[in-house]
Amino acid sequence: MKRLWARIALSFFILILILVVILWFFLTAIMKDAYTDMTRDHLVENAQMVSQLIETADTHNDPEALQGMIRHFNQPIEMRFTVVDEEGVVLADSENDPATMNNHINRPEIQDVIRNGTALGESVRFSTTQQFNMMYVALPLVEQGETVGAIRTSLSLQVVDEALSRLWASLSILLGLMFLVSGIASAMLSRSITRPIDNIMDTTYRLREKDYSSRVNVSAKGEFGDLALSINALAASLQKQMKEIEENEHQLTSIISNMVSGVMLVNEEGRVVLLNSAMERFLSQHKDNIIGQSYEKVGERFALTPHIQAVLENSQKVHEEVHSYFPQERIMDAHLAPYYGQGWQQKGAIVVLHDITNIRRLEKMRSDFVANVSHELKTPVTSVSGFSETLLSGEVTDEATTRQFLQIIYDESQRLDRLISDLLHLSKIEKQEMPLDLEIMDMTALVHEVAKTLHNSVEKRKTRLTLPEASKEIYLQGDQDRIRQIILNLVGNAINYTAEGGRVDISLKENINTVRLIVKDNGIGIPEESLPRIFERFYRVDKARARHSGGTGLGLAIVKHLIESHHGEIEIESREGEGTTITVILPKNQEAD
Structure with missing residues (x-):
């Protein structure tokens, strides 16, 4: 697409060209008419002069004398003179022999003077005698008030044409130079006019392409200057608004995304x-x-x-x-x-x-927890209430039976105490009300210490307990009492849920950053469907046996929370009837919370 300045310059060029062409035709027409009028006037003046000479010399009736006089005008004046009588017969001619010339009665200029009686006859035509265009002017010869003939003067238009050609050439050069200068000036003018427009258009294009920092850089005055200032103000306002929109959009996007x-x-x-x-x-x-x-x-x-x-x-x-x-x-x-x-x-x-999946799950867990706690509390409370009521009724008189009932009441009250203690302990752990008392401890020594604590249970169930080598010291940072509780609970469960004569293996593996405690038994195992819930509160795989063993159903839940408080992990693998392997992964160093 042509640029604006080129279109404006082209319009100026076409306008100037039209004006120059019109001016050229107008001037040439004027000059041609002026030359023609000058030539006519010159012919008329000479015809009048010759006519007066003829009248003065009275040579009209003497052809030889008339031809001699007319012959004198041939060289000094580059003009042809012809004298004819009233019948059109050539009496004298300044360039040719009158005897050889045709009758001129049919010549337009002769007819106008002789036959039509006009004072001036004029004609422009091609001369067969001279072989080029000629201008003819005829005046009547008057003798005693009567027209007796005509004096005709003629001049070749070749001289006029040559003069006009030279004039036209000069005029063409002059007008061409004027057209060239005007074209250059119009191009410069259109460029100076359109330069600020181009700058403004470029700025608006960049604004359309979302480059809101673009501005019009012009020093133009007047309307263009005002337009540039308005566009710059508009661009600044648009840039400010777009920044606010982008900021709001980013805020909204960040809020929605997060x-x-x-x-x-x-x-x-x-x-x-x-x-x-x-x-x-x-x-x-x-x-x-x-x-x-x-x-x-x-x-x-x-x-x-x-x-x-x-x-x-x-x-x-x-x-x-x-x-x-x-x-x-x-x-x-x-x-x-x-x-x-x-x-x-x-x-x-x-x-x-x-x-709200977790909310509903927590609500279900809360409901299950209340039901489980109620169930766990109901059994010992019922036992204590029932046996106490029996003793208070006085129906039991046998001392052995009374002692048995009192023993049951005592055992159930102890179970209630352990259940309440575990619940309080688990609640404190979950609320992080029991901060870690960190120290460097020897895990091998701690495992052997817990094994001594469980010695009676091991002996009672005839369990083969395998411990890590005492000489191999493995150190980590942690709360010794809580880690002891973890080991005690896991090993105790392994012993309780392994048949008499079973085997429990305890091993330690040390890596660069972690220590693995592995407790493996060949006991009753855990069904696959129970593995995801094994760490839930009050969840028991074998409920009758767990209650008979005196467990509260909170041990593994406490273990899981104690491990998580040490930033550790617990893994469990089990097959029903084949045994269970529990792996506790603890970091060697605890990061400060």
Whole structure:
């Protein structure tokens, strides 16, 4: 596309060219007419002069004398003189022999003078005698008041044409120079006019391409200067507004991206146009696979399709609890509402999902915990209440029976005490009300110390207990009392759930940054379906045996919390009827919290 200055310059060029051509034709026409008039006047003056001479010399009736006189005008004056009578017969001619010349009565200029009686005859034509264009002027010869003939003067137009050609050439050069100078001036003028316009157009183009830092750099005055200032002010205002919009957009994006709740936006056409990372996680798909999809396809996961349809069609708010079972079970608190554009025109629907799976799980755990605690407390309380009531009724008189009942009451009260103590202990650990008393300890020595504590149980159940080599010292940083409790609980469980004559192996493995405590037995094992719940409170694999052993069902829950307080991990492998292997991974050094 041509630039603006080129179009303006071309318009000036065409206008100047038209004006120059018109001026050229106008001047040439004027000059040609001027030369023609001058030539005519010159011919008329000479014709009048010769006519007066003829009248004065009275040579009209003497052809020889007349031819002699006319002959004298041939050299000094480059003009042809011809004298004819009233019949058109040539009487004298300054250039040719009159006897050889044709009758001139049919010549236009002769006819005008002789036959038409005009005072002046004029004609321009090609002369067969002279072989070029000639201008003829004829005047009547008057004798005693009567026209007796005509005196004709003629001049070759070749001289006039040559003079006009030279004049036209000079005029063409002059007008050409004028056209060239005017063209250059118009180009410079158009360039000076369009330069600030080009700058302004370039700035507006860059603004359209979102380069809001661009400004018009012109020093023009007047309207262009005012326009440049207005555009610069507009660009500055636009840049400020775009920065505010981008900042708000970044804030909104950051808020939405970091929300734990899933957010999804569906437009009025039913297509997903926005969602955050939480919603991607809930739908188990990347947003590139979701954006632009129909809400019917996306809403299948949580059965959201009818709810979104209700919002789009009826503009109503929806609050429902929805479920998903793949790839894992999730319970969502769904809030759906219409969103509006300008003029409160509905533009689509907003879907917000809150993951309440853990809340519902905690509520169930709380309910189960209350039920378990109630169940665990009910058994000893019932035993204590029943046997106490029996003793108080006085129906038991046998001392041995009385002692047996009192022993049962004592054992159940001890069990109640252990249960309450474990509950309080677990509560303190979860609330982090028992800070770690860190020290460097020898794990090998600690394992041997716990083994001595459990010596009676080992002897009673005839368990073969294998310990790590006492000479191999393995050190780590931790709370010795809590780690002792971990080892005591795990080894005690291994002994209790292993048949008499069974085997329990305790080993330690040291890595660069961690120490592994491995407790392995060949006891009854744990069913595969029970492994995920083994660390839950009050969960027992063999409930009858666990209660008979005096356990509270909180030991492994306490162990797990104590390990986590040391930033460690616990792993369990078991096969029912083959045994269980529990691995505790503890870091050698505890980072300060």
